[in-house]
Amino acid sequence: MKLVCGNALNYIDSLIEYLDLFDKIFIFSDFDGTLVRFKKNPCEVRLSKKAFYALEKISKNSKIITAIVSGRKISELEFFLGNNLLKNLNLFGCHGSEIKFKNMDIEIAAEALESNKSIKSIQDIIEKKFINTSGIIFEKKENSFAVNYRNILNSEKKKIEDLKDAFLEFEKKYPVRFLDLKKVFEIVPHNINKSFAIKATVKKYCKTLKENSYVILCIGDDITDENLFMGNVNGINIKVGVASLSNTNANFFLNNINEVIMFLNKISYIN
Numbered sequence: 386m387k388l389v390c391g392n393a394l395n396y397i398d399s400l401i402e403y404l405d406l407f408d409k410i411f412i413f414s415d416f417d418g419t420l421v422r423f424k425k426n427p428c429e430v431r432l433s434k435k436a437f438y439a440l441e442k443i444s445k446n447s448k449i450i451t452a453i454v455s456g457r458k459i460s461e462l463e464f465f466l467g468n469n470l471l472k473n474l475n476l477f478g479c480h481g482s483e484i485k486f487k488n489m490d491i492e493i494a495a496e497a498l499e500s501n502k503s504i505k506s507i508q509d510i511i512e513k514k515f516i517n518t519s520g521i522i523f524e525k526k527e528n529s530f531a532v533n534y535r536n537i538l539n540s541e542k543k544k545i546e547d548l549k550d551a552f553l554e555f556e557k558k559y560p561v562r563f564l565d566l567k568k569v570f571e572i573v574p575h576n577i578n579k580s581f582a583i584k585a586t587v588k589k590y591c592k593t594l595k596e597n598s599y600v601i602l603c604i605g606d607d608i609t610d611e612n613l614f615m616g617n618v619n620g621i622n623i624k625v626g627v628a629s630l631s632n633t634n635a636n637f638f639l640n641n642i643n644e645v646i647m648f649l650n651k652i653s654y655i656n
């Protein structure tokens with residue numbers, strides 16, 4: 386099938402026809418900004434009923450293998466998704482450092498472990514330096530460290546540049562990668578990105594699948610999701626939140642979370 390760039394909902398019939406050609410469909414979806422709306426406090430996001438039902442339908446479809454790939458810790462994803470959904474979902478936290486295949490325990494990607502000490506040192510220095518900055522939230526994770534500055538006071542806005550400069554300096558000295566996300570700065574192990582989720586899942590599930598018998602579909606809204614798209618060059622990639630495909634490696638877009646839910650609902654009927 387020739388993939389034409391545009392809104393995925395406008396091409397839904399051809400997309401379903403294309404997906405139908407394969408025995409298995411892997412869906413990798415980001416969480417914040419893709420399935421749930423951003424909140425001032427990241428702890429306050431909630432999965433809407435519509436998003437819940439769409440996820441429930443695709444994750445219960447035996448032809449589809451569904452994974453959520455997020456910068457959040459797996460423990461947070463578990464809290465927001467709830468036990469009913471978790472039974473059928475694979476989870477990747479901390480941009481791929483944390484792995485939890487359905488009904489299995491959490492594993493840490495071996496590649497992430499070598500950067501742990503450096504990330505802990507950077508976290509200590511940043512926390513000490515910016516402890517008195519109002520409106521920023523430090524997010525300590527197993528294998529990464531993030532600073533959320535969504536609620537920073539206007540009077541403190543200069544500190545955002547200081548924070549960014551500090552992180553960029555650390556990136557030069559340590560085996561870490563700096564991510565400039567939506568109102569969040571984060572450092573992650575230098576050799577980890579979301580495409581790990583694709584490699585790990587395909588390795589796990591494809592032992593019994595013939596090559597070319599499966600297709601991968603990735604959905605995400607942020608810069609880190611570009612790694613998903615780049616790790617899925619032969620598949621379908623959907624960027625959320627842009628009306629233009631000029632700055633992304635995706636071949637389709639959806640305008641917002643509502644459109645993502647509509648799209649997942651339609652895909653869920655494939656059998």
Ligand SMILES: [Mg+2]
Nearest residue numbers: 415417418607
């Ligand atoms: Mg996102």
